[in-house]
Amino acid sequence: MFCPKCRSEFKQGIDRCPDCGVMLVAALEPLEQYETGNFLTVYQTSNPGMMSIAKSLLENAGIYFATKGEAFEEIFKSGTVELQVLLEDAEPATELLKDLEEMPDFQQTD
Ligand SMILES: [Zn+2]
Incomplete structure (x- = not known):
């Protein structure tokens, strides 16, 4: 599970980011600004x-x-x-x- 705001990854069973307080999502949308690699x-x-x-x-x-x-x-x-x-x-x-x-x-x- 991922936080859509800070993009941290969390273990299964956690449904809310402790830092941002937003609901986690199963997969993150790729950031448009990310190019190949890092x-x-x-x-x-x-x-x-x-x-x-x-x-x-x-x-x-x-x-x-x-x-x-x-x-x-x-x-x-x-x-x-x-x-x-x-x-x-x-x-x-x-x-x-x-x-x-x-x-x-x-x-x-x-
Ligand atoms: Zn977060």
């Missing part, structure tokens, strides 16, 4: 320059990352590359990368 997309861009900046930010912070859509044929198809990090790194990674969107290069300001 990776979460924290940044996506069609600008290769911005992508390399994003990568080096994560590299400097020692955060492991993977890219999705970087294969040539995929770029051709969607034009967007996604940068993914492990779930536990999602928060610091998002924090690091949020500055990218404020960079002048990101938006046309003229």
Whole structure:
């Protein structure tokens, strides 16, 4: 049994999450933000320059990352590359990368 709110798993026989007070369900709906494995997309861009900046930010912070859509044929198809990090790194990674969107290069300001 699972809590739909905090997604904890409980033994059979428990019907309410002691933390959230909500009724448990037999199976959880998969979260849409979950990608393959435990990776979460924290940044996506069609600008290769911005992508390399994003990568080096994560590299400097020692955060492991993977890219999705970087294969040539995929770029051709969607034009967007996604940068993914492990779930536990999602928060610091998002924090690091949020500055990218404020960079002048990101938006046309003229
Ligand atoms: Zn709960």
